Amino acid sequence: xxxxxxxxxxxxxxxxxxxxxxxxxxxxxxxxxxxxxxxxxxxxxxxxxxxxxxxxxxxxxxxxxxxxxxxxxxxxxxxxxxxxxxxxxxxxxxxxxxxxxxxxxxxxxxxxxxxxxxxxxxxxxxxxxxxxxxxxxxxxxxxxxxxxxxxxxxxxxxxxxxxxxxxxxxxxxxxxxxxxxxxxxxxxxxxxxxxxxxxxxxxxxxxxxxxxxxxxxxxxxxxxxxxxxxxxxxxxxxxxxxxxxxxxxxxxxxxxxxxxxxxxxxxxxxx
Numbered sequence: 001x002x003x004x005x006x007x008x009x010x011x012x013x014x015x016x017x018x019x020x021x022x023x024x025x026x027x028x029x030x031x032x033x034x035x036x037x038x039x040x041x042x043x044x045x046x047x048x049x050x051x052x053x054x055x056x057x058x059x060x061x062x063x064x065x066x067x068x069x070x071x072x073x074x075x076x077x078x079x080x081x082x083x084x085x086x087x088x089x090x091x092x093x094x095x096x097x098x099x100x101x102x103x104x105x106x107x108x109x110x111x112x113x114x115x116x117x118x119x120x121x122x123x124x125x126x127x128x129x130x131x132x133x134x135x136x137x138x139x140x141x142x143x144x145x146x147x148x149x150x151x152x153x154x155x156x157x158x159x160x161x162x163x164x165x166x167x168x169x170x171x172x173x174x175x176x177x178x179x180x181x182x183x184x185x186x187x188x189x190x191x192x193x194x195x196x197x198x199x200x201x202x203x204x205x206x207x208x209x210x211x212x213x214x215x216x217x218x219x220x221x222x223x224x225x226x227x228x229x230x231x232x233x234x235x236x237x238x239x240x241x242x243x244x245x246x247x248x249x250x251x252x253x254x255x256x257x258x259x260x261x262x263x264x265x266x267x268x269x270x271x
Contacts, residue, residue: 033236037223040216045105045268049098049250053077053263061094064146068092068254076263078113081254085118088150090256093124095139096267100126101247103270106215109263112166112207117175119255120167125217126248127160130187139249149253155185155193161222161245163215163237166205166260178202182222182237184245195222196238203231210263218270220244 051060053076063070067082067090082090104125129135135142135157146153154160162183169177180202182195204211209228216223224235239245250267254260 033223034234037216037225037234037236040218040223041105041214043270045270047266047268048100049096049265049267051077051265053261053265057094060097062097062140062143063092063094064143064149065089065092066147068094070094073261076109076111076261077265078259078261079252079254080113080259081256083257085256087256089148091149091151091253093146093149093154093251093253095124095127095249095251097140097249098267099138099247099249100267100269103218104216104250105268105270106213106217106250106266107268108213108265109210109261110166110205110213111210111261111263112205113259113261114257115207116168116257117177118168118170118172119258120164120253121255121258121260122167122253123163123165123215124154124249124251124253125161125163125215125222126245127154127158127251128248130157130159132157132187154253155183155188155190157187158185159187159245160185160248161195161217161239163222163224165224165226166258176201176203178205180224180235182235184239184242186242193242196240197236199233199235202226202233204228204233217245 054072057070057072057077069080071078081092084090127139128137129139131137165180167179180199183193186193204226211226211228214225220239222237226233
Protein backbone atom coordinates (compact mmCIF):
# COMPACT_ATOMS: atom_id res chain seq x y z
CA UNK A 1 0.00 0.00 0.00
CA UNK A 2 1.29 3.47 -0.89
CA UNK A 3 2.22 5.70 2.03
CA UNK A 4 1.78 9.49 1.78
CA UNK A 5 3.52 11.93 4.10
CA UNK A 6 1.98 15.21 5.37
CA UNK A 7 3.63 17.22 2.57
CA UNK A 8 1.48 15.64 -0.15
CA UNK A 9 -1.70 16.48 1.77
CA UNK A 10 -0.60 20.10 2.20
CA UNK A 11 0.12 20.36 -1.53
CA UNK A 12 -3.24 18.80 -2.34
CA UNK A 13 -5.01 21.28 -0.05
CA UNK A 14 -3.27 24.24 -1.67
CA UNK A 15 -4.14 22.93 -5.13
CA UNK A 16 -7.81 22.53 -4.28
CA UNK A 17 -7.85 25.94 -2.58
CA UNK A 18 -6.42 27.59 -5.68
CA UNK A 19 -8.86 25.70 -7.89
CA UNK A 20 -11.84 26.83 -5.79
CA UNK A 21 -10.73 30.47 -5.72
CA UNK A 22 -10.23 30.34 -9.49
CA UNK A 23 -13.80 29.12 -9.92
CA UNK A 24 -15.11 31.98 -7.76
CA UNK A 25 -13.05 34.51 -9.74
CA UNK A 26 -14.23 33.17 -13.09
CA UNK A 27 -17.87 33.18 -12.00
CA UNK A 28 -17.56 36.73 -10.69
CA UNK A 29 -15.94 37.99 -13.87
CA UNK A 30 -18.82 36.62 -15.94
CA UNK A 31 -21.56 38.22 -13.83
CA UNK A 32 -22.40 41.87 -13.31
CA UNK A 33 -20.94 42.77 -9.87
CA UNK A 34 -23.80 45.17 -9.10
CA UNK A 35 -26.31 42.42 -9.81
CA UNK A 36 -24.47 40.05 -7.48
CA UNK A 37 -24.14 42.72 -4.80
CA UNK A 38 -27.86 43.51 -4.98
CA UNK A 39 -28.71 39.84 -4.64
CA UNK A 40 -26.41 39.47 -1.65
CA UNK A 41 -28.09 42.42 0.08
CA UNK A 42 -31.36 40.47 -0.09
CA UNK A 43 -29.99 37.37 1.62
CA UNK A 44 -30.87 36.88 5.31
CA UNK A 45 -28.49 38.89 7.50
CA UNK A 46 -28.51 38.94 11.30
CA UNK A 47 -27.16 42.04 13.03
CA UNK A 48 -24.32 41.10 15.39
CA UNK A 49 -22.87 44.50 16.32
CA UNK A 50 -24.12 48.09 16.32
CA UNK A 51 -22.55 51.31 17.54
CA UNK A 52 -24.21 54.64 16.79
CA UNK A 53 -20.97 56.46 17.59
CA UNK A 54 -22.71 58.61 20.17
CA UNK A 55 -22.12 56.52 23.32
CA UNK A 56 -18.85 55.77 25.10
CA UNK A 57 -16.59 54.24 22.45
CA UNK A 58 -14.78 52.08 25.02
CA UNK A 59 -17.88 49.94 25.45
CA UNK A 60 -17.45 48.41 21.99
CA UNK A 61 -13.88 49.15 20.87
CA UNK A 62 -10.23 49.09 21.92
CA UNK A 63 -7.41 51.22 20.56
CA UNK A 64 -3.88 50.62 19.28
CA UNK A 65 -1.78 53.78 19.55
CA UNK A 66 -1.37 56.28 22.36
CA UNK A 67 -1.46 59.52 20.37
CA UNK A 68 -4.95 59.18 18.89
CA UNK A 69 -7.94 61.20 20.02
CA UNK A 70 -11.48 59.83 20.05
CA UNK A 71 -14.57 61.90 20.72
CA UNK A 72 -18.19 60.77 20.84
CA UNK A 73 -20.54 63.47 19.50
CA UNK A 74 -24.18 63.78 18.53
CA UNK A 75 -23.05 63.25 14.91
CA UNK A 76 -20.97 60.14 15.56
CA UNK A 77 -17.52 59.02 16.71
CA UNK A 78 -14.70 61.35 15.67
CA UNK A 79 -11.37 59.53 15.34
CA UNK A 80 -8.12 61.48 14.97
CA UNK A 81 -4.72 59.87 14.50
CA UNK A 82 -1.69 61.67 15.89
CA UNK A 83 -0.53 64.88 14.17
CA UNK A 84 3.14 64.01 13.49
CA UNK A 85 3.86 62.90 9.94
CA UNK A 86 6.27 59.96 9.52
CA UNK A 87 6.17 59.13 13.23
CA UNK A 88 4.80 55.58 13.60
CA UNK A 89 3.68 56.33 17.14
CA UNK A 90 1.06 58.64 15.60
CA UNK A 91 -0.71 55.89 13.65
CA UNK A 92 -3.86 54.53 15.28
CA UNK A 93 -6.11 51.47 14.91
CA UNK A 94 -9.57 51.09 16.44
CA UNK A 95 -10.76 47.48 16.88
CA UNK A 96 -14.13 45.95 17.68
CA UNK A 97 -14.12 44.09 20.95
CA UNK A 98 -16.31 41.48 19.31
CA UNK A 99 -15.08 38.88 16.82
CA UNK A 100 -17.08 37.70 13.80
CA UNK A 101 -17.15 34.45 11.81
CA UNK A 102 -18.19 33.67 8.26
CA UNK A 103 -19.65 36.03 5.67
CA UNK A 104 -20.16 39.62 6.83
CA UNK A 105 -22.08 42.74 5.90
CA UNK A 106 -20.49 45.92 7.29
CA UNK A 107 -22.31 49.26 7.13
CA UNK A 108 -21.38 52.73 8.35
CA UNK A 109 -21.41 56.41 7.51
CA UNK A 110 -17.93 57.81 6.92
CA UNK A 111 -17.14 61.52 6.87
CA UNK A 112 -13.58 62.60 6.25
CA UNK A 113 -12.44 65.36 8.63
CA UNK A 114 -8.91 66.01 7.35
CA UNK A 115 -7.63 67.84 4.27
CA UNK A 116 -4.63 65.57 3.79
CA UNK A 117 -3.54 64.54 0.28
CA UNK A 118 -1.15 61.88 1.56
CA UNK A 119 -1.49 58.77 3.76
CA UNK A 120 -4.35 56.27 3.93
CA UNK A 121 -7.28 55.10 5.96
CA UNK A 122 -7.86 51.35 6.11
CA UNK A 123 -10.68 48.99 6.97
CA UNK A 124 -9.49 45.66 8.41
CA UNK A 125 -11.94 42.79 7.89
CA UNK A 126 -11.66 39.85 10.31
CA UNK A 127 -8.17 40.09 11.76
CA UNK A 128 -6.48 37.30 13.70
CA UNK A 129 -2.89 36.83 14.84
CA UNK A 130 -0.43 34.53 13.11
CA UNK A 131 -0.41 32.11 16.04
CA UNK A 132 3.38 32.30 16.33
CA UNK A 133 4.88 32.85 19.81
CA UNK A 134 3.96 36.32 21.01
CA UNK A 135 1.33 36.78 18.29
CA UNK A 136 -1.68 34.82 19.52
CA UNK A 137 -4.67 34.29 17.27
CA UNK A 138 -6.62 36.65 19.56
CA UNK A 139 -5.01 39.98 18.68
CA UNK A 140 -6.13 41.60 21.90
CA UNK A 141 -3.75 39.42 23.91
CA UNK A 142 -0.74 41.16 22.30
CA UNK A 143 -2.11 44.68 21.97
CA UNK A 144 0.74 45.98 24.15
CA UNK A 145 3.09 45.12 21.28
CA UNK A 146 1.11 47.60 19.17
CA UNK A 147 1.30 50.66 21.42
CA UNK A 148 3.36 52.01 18.56
CA UNK A 149 1.12 50.73 15.75
CA UNK A 150 3.70 50.44 12.98
CA UNK A 151 2.31 48.84 9.83
CA UNK A 152 4.79 45.95 10.02
CA UNK A 153 3.18 44.69 13.26
CA UNK A 154 0.02 44.08 11.24
CA UNK A 155 1.03 42.70 7.85
CA UNK A 156 3.83 40.56 9.33
CA UNK A 157 1.81 39.07 12.19
CA UNK A 158 -1.87 39.10 11.17
CA UNK A 159 -4.22 37.34 8.80
CA UNK A 160 -6.83 39.82 7.60
CA UNK A 161 -8.31 41.60 4.63
CA UNK A 162 -7.19 45.23 4.32
CA UNK A 163 -9.11 47.78 2.25
CA UNK A 164 -7.44 51.18 1.73
CA UNK A 165 -9.82 53.99 0.83
CA UNK A 166 -9.79 57.78 0.93
CA UNK A 167 -6.16 56.82 0.33
CA UNK A 168 -3.23 58.71 -1.15
CA UNK A 169 0.40 57.83 -1.82
CA UNK A 170 2.96 58.87 0.76
CA UNK A 171 4.53 61.34 -1.71
CA UNK A 172 1.36 62.44 -3.47
CA UNK A 173 1.01 66.13 -4.34
CA UNK A 174 -2.15 66.04 -6.47
CA UNK A 175 -5.55 66.62 -4.79
CA UNK A 176 -8.04 64.01 -5.92
CA UNK A 177 -5.37 61.46 -6.87
CA UNK A 178 -6.85 58.87 -4.51
CA UNK A 179 -7.17 55.10 -4.72
CA UNK A 180 -9.11 52.18 -3.26
CA UNK A 181 -7.20 48.90 -2.97
CA UNK A 182 -7.58 45.61 -1.10
CA UNK A 183 -5.00 43.17 0.27
CA UNK A 184 -4.84 39.85 2.07
CA UNK A 185 -2.12 39.86 4.75
CA UNK A 186 -0.04 36.68 4.70
CA UNK A 187 2.18 37.26 7.78
CA UNK A 188 5.12 38.21 5.57
CA UNK A 189 5.60 41.48 3.71
CA UNK A 190 3.14 43.40 1.50
CA UNK A 191 4.60 42.41 -1.86
CA UNK A 192 2.09 40.56 -3.99
CA UNK A 193 -0.72 40.71 -1.43
CA UNK A 194 -3.10 42.81 -3.57
CA UNK A 195 -6.52 41.39 -4.44
CA UNK A 196 -7.78 41.66 -8.01
CA UNK A 197 -9.08 45.10 -9.09
CA UNK A 198 -8.12 48.61 -8.01
CA UNK A 199 -9.93 51.96 -8.27
CA UNK A 200 -8.16 55.29 -8.76
CA UNK A 201 -9.21 58.95 -9.03
CA UNK A 202 -12.64 58.08 -7.66
CA UNK A 203 -13.96 61.61 -7.10
CA UNK A 204 -15.13 60.50 -3.65
CA UNK A 205 -14.25 61.35 -0.05
CA UNK A 206 -14.19 65.13 -0.12
CA UNK A 207 -13.82 66.50 3.43
CA UNK A 208 -17.04 67.02 5.43
CA UNK A 209 -19.16 65.03 2.94
CA UNK A 210 -20.94 62.01 4.51
CA UNK A 211 -20.47 58.76 2.59
CA UNK A 212 -22.60 55.69 3.23
CA UNK A 213 -20.42 52.59 2.94
CA UNK A 214 -21.68 49.01 2.67
CA UNK A 215 -19.25 46.10 2.46
CA UNK A 216 -20.11 42.47 1.89
CA UNK A 217 -17.36 39.92 2.42
CA UNK A 218 -18.43 36.60 0.93
CA UNK A 219 -16.15 33.62 0.34
CA UNK A 220 -13.29 34.91 -1.81
CA UNK A 221 -14.84 38.28 -2.67
CA UNK A 222 -15.33 41.72 -1.16
CA UNK A 223 -17.96 44.16 -2.43
CA UNK A 224 -17.66 47.76 -1.26
CA UNK A 225 -20.46 50.17 -2.20
CA UNK A 226 -19.77 53.85 -1.48
CA UNK A 227 -22.42 56.52 -1.89
CA UNK A 228 -22.57 60.25 -1.26
CA UNK A 229 -25.31 62.74 -2.28
CA UNK A 230 -23.82 63.15 -5.78
CA UNK A 231 -22.07 59.90 -6.68
CA UNK A 232 -21.80 56.22 -5.92
CA UNK A 233 -19.25 53.53 -6.73
CA UNK A 234 -19.21 49.75 -6.34
CA UNK A 235 -15.77 48.23 -5.83
CA UNK A 236 -15.37 44.49 -6.33
CA UNK A 237 -12.24 42.77 -5.05
CA UNK A 238 -11.47 39.11 -5.74
CA UNK A 239 -9.13 36.91 -3.73
CA UNK A 240 -7.87 34.64 -6.51
CA UNK A 241 -4.55 33.61 -4.93
CA UNK A 242 -4.74 33.26 -1.16
CA UNK A 243 -6.50 31.26 1.57
CA UNK A 244 -9.82 32.82 2.63
CA UNK A 245 -10.35 34.96 5.71
CA UNK A 246 -13.08 33.42 7.84
CA UNK A 247 -13.03 35.00 11.32
CA UNK A 248 -11.68 37.82 13.46
CA UNK A 249 -12.17 41.42 14.50
CA UNK A 250 -13.01 44.44 12.36
CA UNK A 251 -10.86 47.56 12.66
CA UNK A 252 -10.17 51.04 11.31
CA UNK A 253 -6.59 52.27 10.73
CA UNK A 254 -5.78 55.94 10.41
CA UNK A 255 -2.24 56.71 9.38
CA UNK A 256 -0.69 59.75 11.06
CA UNK A 257 -2.56 63.02 10.33
CA UNK A 258 -5.75 61.29 9.12
CA UNK A 259 -9.15 61.75 10.76
CA UNK A 260 -12.80 60.89 10.15
CA UNK A 261 -16.22 60.61 11.75
CA UNK A 262 -18.02 57.24 11.96
CA UNK A 263 -21.76 56.92 12.49
CA UNK A 264 -24.13 53.95 12.81
CA UNK A 265 -21.51 51.24 12.41
CA UNK A 266 -23.11 47.80 11.98
CA UNK A 267 -21.85 44.28 11.38
CA UNK A 268 -24.26 41.56 10.28
CA UNK A 269 -23.58 37.87 9.78
CA UNK A 270 -25.06 35.35 7.37
CA UNK A 271 -25.64 32.07 9.20
